[in-house]
Amino acid sequence: MIFLLIGISPTFFSLPRSLSYTPQIINIETKKMNFSINSFTVDSSKPVEIHVVNNDIIRHNILIITPGTLEIVGKKADIMATTADGASKDWVPDTPEVLFHSPLIGIGEKYILKFIAPSKKGNYPFVCTFPTHWRTMNGVMIVQ
Numbered sequence: 001m002i003f004l005l006i007g008i009s010p011t012f013f014s015l016p017r018s019l020s021y022t023p024q025i026i027n028i029e030t031k032k033m034n035f036s037i038n039s040f041t042v043d044s045s046k047p048v049e050i051h052v053v054n055n056d057i058i059r060h061n062i063l064i065i066t067p068g069t070l071e072i073v074g075k076k077a078d079i080m081a082t083t084a085d086g087a088s089k090d091w092v093p094d095t096p097e098v099l100f101h102s103p104l105i106g107i108g109e110k111y112i113l114k115f116i117a118p119s120k121k122g123n124y125p126f127v128c129t130f131p132t133h134w135r136t137m138n139g140v141m142i143v144q
């Protein structure tokens, strides 16, 4: 068995590595009602992991939404504040503008949001939709 492994070309081992899942990792902290970064850049159609650590004193979520829809989604989130099931939905509006989202992330907790970046290049807002937070708690994911 050992001889068999030695006999295999090095490309046999490097090939699976090149095909493996190698996400672009983005680290974001939530603190003082805001995200720690205003923007980040990812490559289109490639795997992304956003590592969110909530170091605030309240819970937050993070959504990636379609370009130019921050106000539309934000206002839908605010409306959820008046509905009975908003909290149980983690304040994530059930609307096609929402591409990817986390649940509410507890105080001191970490959540890894995994997705494949959109194939279409553009500026995709990221936002917390806990009611009222969206106005200040947002940034841009640049897909290049």
Ligand SMILES: [Cu+2]
Binding pocket: 033, 059, 060, 061, 128, 129, 130, 133, 137
């Ligand atoms: Cu928030």
